Amino acid sequence: MIKKILSRENSALQRMDALTDGVFAIVATLLVLDVRVPDIPPNHSHQELIQSLIKVLPSLIAFAFSFLTVIIYWINHDHISQWLKHTTPNTKYLNLLLLFWICLIPFPTKFISEYPTEQVAVMLYGLELMMVAITGNILFWYMAFRTDILQDSISYKTRKKYFLKIIGGPILYLLSVIMSFVSVYISIALYVLIPLLFVILPKAELVNEE
DSSP states (O other), X not given: OHHHHHHHHHHXXXXXXXXXXXXXXXXXXXXXXXXXXXXXXXXXXXXXXXXXXXXXXXXXXXXXXXXXXXXXXXXXXXXXXXXXXXXXXXXXXXXXXXXXXXXXXXXXXXXXXXXXXXXXXXXXXXXXHHHHHHHHHHHHHHHHHSOSOBOTTSOHHHHHHHHHHXXXXXXXXXXXXXXXXTOHHXXXXXXXXXXXXXXXXXXXXXXXXX
């Protein structure tokens, strides 16, 4: 009986991970579909070719930092999944809420790539990523502090350390949105820097810290 219960719990966790991996893969693919080769006249000069490529540059930049952001969230999600013993209905719902906001990332990415100097486009991008960060934080907070689904080897200190690391995400994106009232270029620079910052931050290890 116990083996059957554990088997169902493992199956539920595997299904949640499979769905999550699929959504992340689709979103990452959709991002690159918006990067299109520019239209170049048949008898173009070298300068015209360069100018055409420059027109595509905002799309390439938007794709680059959005793709990096998606991959970082997938890495963190995979990292946390390794800490789980099983899942719960509320965990599934919170995970679906996170995937909802992840799925929306291609829209503001395309918007900001086409209108990089428009404050509305820049703000919308920041608000979207802020919602991704908030739901990701809520998901981890619930798993770490409101349930017993994490492995026993993950101490309270480790959970708190990890949460303090990721809680900076929503704050930084909110700051980026606010800075758009000063300059959209400052906000865009922050959108580029934020995922890079989380790349270099140390990862919490799967160990028990006394």
